[in-house]
Amino acid sequence: MSLVEARDLATGYDGLRAALRGVTFTVQEGQAIAVLGPNGGGKTTLLRVLLGELAVLAGTCTVAGRAAYVAQSGRARLDFPVSALDVVLMGAYARTSPWRRLGRAERARATAMLDRVGLAGRAGERFGTLSGGQRQRVLIARALLQDAPLLLLDEPFTGVDRASEAELLAILDELRAEGRGLLVSTHDIEHARRWDRVLCLNGVQIAFGPPGEALTPQILHATYGEELVTLGEETVAVHAHHHD
Amino acid sequence: MDALVDPFSAPYMQRALLAVVLLAVAGGLFGAWIALRRLAFFTHAVGTATFPGLVVAGPAGIAAPVAALGAAALYTAGLARLLRDGRLASDAATGLMLVAALAIGSILAGDVFESGAEVDRLLFGTLLGLSDGDLWLAGAVAALAVGCTAVLGRTWLATGFDPGAARSLGVPAALGDWLLLAMLALAVVAALPCVGALLVSTLLVVPSATARLLAGSMRGLLAGGVALALAEGVGGLLAADELNLPPGPAIAVLGGAVFGLAALARRLR
Numbered sequence: 001m002s003l004v005e006a007r008d009l010a011t012g013y014d015g016l017r018a019a020l021r022g023v024t025f026t027v028q029e030g031q032a033i034a035v036l037g038p039n040g041g042g043k044t045t046l047l048r049v050l051l052g053e054l055a056v057l058a059g060t061c062t063v064a065g066r067a068a069y070v071a072q073s074g075r076a077r078l079d080f081p082v083s084a085l086d087v088v089l090m091g092a093y094a095r096t097s098p099w100r101r102l103g104r105a106e107r108a109r110a111t112a113m114l115d116r117v118g119l120a121g122r123a124g125e126r127f128g129t130l131s132g133g134q135r136q137r138v139l140i141a142r143a144l145l146q147d148a149p150l151l152l153l154d155e156p157f158t159g160v161d162r163a164s165e166a167e168l169l170a171i172l173d174e175l176r177a178e179g180r181g182l183l184v185s186t187h188d189i190e191h192a193r194r195w196d197r198v199l200c201l202n203g204v205q206i207a208f209g210p211p212g213e214a215l216t217p218q219i220l221h222a223t224y225g226e227e228l229v230t231l232g233e234e235t236v237a238v239h240a241h242h243h244d
Numbered sequence: 245m246d247a248l249v250d251p252f253s254a255p256y257m258q259r260a261l262l263a264v265v266l267l268a269v270a271g272g273l274f275g276a277w278i279a280l281r282r283l284a285f286f287t288h289a290v291g292t293a294t295f296p297g298l299v300v301a302g303p304a305g306i307a308a309p310v311a312a313l314g315a316a317a318l319y320t321a322g323l324a325r326l327l328r329d330g331r332l333a334s335d336a337a338t339g340l341m342l343v344a345a346l347a348i349g350s351i352l353a354g355d356v357f358e359s360g361a362e363v364d365r366l367l368f369g370t371l372l373g374l375s376d377g378d379l380w381l382a383g384a385v386a387a388l389a390v391g392c393t394a395v396l397g398r399t400w401l402a403t404g405f406d407p408g409a410a411r412s413l414g415v416p417a418a419l420g421d422w423l424l425l426a427m428l429a430l431a432v433v434a435a436l437p438c439v440g441a442l443l444v445s446t447l448l449v450v451p452s453a454t455a456r457l458l459a460g461s462m463r464g465l466l467a468g469g470v471a472l473a474l475a476e477g478v479g480g481l482l483a484a485d486e487l488n489l490p491p492g493p494a495i496a497v498l499g500g501a502v503f504g505l506a507a508l509a510r511r512l513r
Contacts, residue, residue: 051412069412076406080280081461090402094414098395126460139409146413154408 001064003027003150003181004050008059011049018057020045022204025197027150032172032182034192034211037201038224043185046201047152050183066094068148072155073135078128084138085123088113091145106145113141117171133164140171150181157188169194189215251485259379260371260491263438264477266382267447271477272470273389274431275452277424279465281404284449285335286425289342291432291444293319295349298366298441303357309381309433316429319345349441368490369440371481378437385434392427393466396420401462443492446480447473450499457506476502 010021020042027033035043048054050063068091076087088110089102096102114120117137127135136156143151153172157165169191176182176196184195192198198214200206200223207214207223251257278287297315301308319341326337353363399420403410410417428448435444455468480495487494 053411066414067412069409071406071408075408077280077404080401080405081456081459081465082401082405083461086462087405090398090405090413093398093402098398139406142413148412152412 001029002062003029003031003064004062004183006059006061009049009056009061010058011045011054011061012057013045013054016057020049020201020203021058023059023199023201024205025199025208027181027183029149029179029181030176031197032176032184032195033197033199034195035183035185035199035201036187036189036192036223037185041202041223043201044154046199047154047183047185050150050152063150065149066146067150067152068143068146070136070139070143070151070153070156072158073132073139074159076127076135076139080127082127083124084114084119084127084130084134085110087127087138088141088145091142091147094146110141110145113144114138116144117141118167131161131164132159133161133168136160136164136168137171140168144175149179150183151175153182153184155185155187157186157191189220251482256372256374257481257485259374260438260481261478263374263379263382264447264481264491265474266379266386267435267438268451268473268477269386269470270382270389270431270434271447272451272455272468272473273393273466274428275448275450275469275473276393276455276462276465277400277404278428278449279452279456279469281400281424283424283428284445284453285338287428287432287448288445289323289338289345290316290319290429291436291441291448292342293345294433294436295366295441296345296352298436299349299352299357299363302362307377308436309377312433312436313429315345316432320425320429364490365440366436367440367442367492369436369438369443369492371484371491374437378434381434382438385431388427388430392423396423397462400424439492439495440490443496446492446496446499447477450496450503451476454499454503454506457503457510472499472502 004027007024009023010018012019023046035046037043045054047069049056049061050067051069089106092102092106092110096106111120111123114123117140119134119137122130122134127138130138156168160168172182186192193211193215195211197209198211199208200214200219202223207219252261278284294312294315297311298308301311323337323341326332327334399415399417402413402415403417403420431448432444435447439446451473452465452469454472455465459465459468476495476499480498481491483489483498484491484494
């Protein structure tokens with residue numbers, strides 16, 4: 001089943017000018033799609049239109065069910081007095097009346113989600129005191145509690161060390177295996193090679209297809225322009241300027 | 245014990261005590277959101293912005309809370325206009341509007357309406373003459389603080405913690421933000437008779453900012469803010485009565501001292 005179907009999609013921030021256009025792709029159950037592109041190329045814009053925050057200016061875009069958004073963990077306020085469990089419980093807000101307490105069942109589910117991402121022992125710790133990788137896993141646990149069939153991950157590997165990165169990748173593989181769709185915006189071409197499809201954006205869609213077809217030097221040049229650095233014959237790397 | 249109870253035998257002090265208790269509930273609860281959402285400067289500025297409205301209210305025969313709310317709304321609209329083209333930083337715009345409000349207020353008070361001694365009362369509050377209306381307004385705002393924290397607390401928490409994800413979490417982020425600002429304006433107006441336009445922060449900001457230094461959870465922050473606002477409010481009231489001061493400055497000095505001690509305790513911990 002298609003979780004996302006976009007045809008010649010155009011979207012933008014002021015409702016008039018398109019910041020991103022000509023986007024045609026699908027996300028099937030159990031598929032992971034890498035979204036590649038330079039800063040300002042439209043990666044976050046695409047995630048926001050899928051969340052329903054931006055208007056569709058042209059074309060069509062259908063999302064089956066509610067998508068869960070996993071922001072970069074550095075974007076969350078680290079000084080809030082909330083524990084890892086408090087953050088995961090936010091995933092249950094949509095299905096609990098605001099005047100009712102989050103019950104024992106939701107707490108048990110939230111704890112189980114923390115266990116799934118390997119953080120069962122850290123439930124009571126302040127979110128802000130966890131490492132970058134642990135915070136990212138807490139945010140993934142929150143998305144899991146939302147029970148969303150589609151997860152939109154905005155540069156999940158930013159500020160994450162190598163060991164945590166491997167753990168995160170293993171978790172994402174598990175989610176894919178259980179049929180969830182993943183849309184992962186990233187700067188890392190090596191990561192993109194692991195996923196089922198790659199969507200290259202630079203204001204317009206440059207390419208969409210399996211990594212073997214979409215990660216050619218020509219397409220990467222068209223996607224990144226000046227930001228691309230070519231090392232030797234085969235390897236290509238990208239200057240990753242992280243926006244703040 | 246008598247030293248604590250005696251001052252409250254006078255009816256005017258009983259009214260002041262009731263006002264402080266109600267405002268402590270509102271201040272402690274809303275203060276938590278002010279501290280978390282970084283709205284302390286905004287709250288202080290809205291308080292100051294009500295000053296010209298209050299000066300005009302008496303001579304114009306408008307109810308003070310209505311005039312104060314009007315001035316707060318004008319202030320917020322002016323701030324939004326200054327920020328619209330993005331050339332002015334929000335703290336600079338807030339500062340500019342704050343100075344303008346004080347200047348307009350003092351010119352109106354000094355030269356147009358010749359308000360005289362009245363100005364002190366408007367800026368720093370009074371123990372005397374809190375009307376039934378003042379108490380009802382404080383009560384209503386306290387009830388709203390309890391109700392809103394119960395119903396909107398999750399929205400305010402999720403939106404403040406991770407604004408990008410708020411919508412996907414299913415909380416009404418934009419509506420929640422508007423309601424928060426409206427509630428803060430109401431709380432400021434309710435606090436005016438007691439602590440004055442310049443010192444609304446003493447009840448709405450300082451206690452929760454202090455609680456924030458020590459609290460490890462949302463519950464601790466909310467409860468700690470209310471407890472500190474109550475202790476500082478009642479302590480300041482007693483000091484004001486004893487030393488013949490307006491209550492605003494007395495509560496402010498006490499709140500500042502407690503904040504200093506809490507900051508020191510946190511450093512030593």
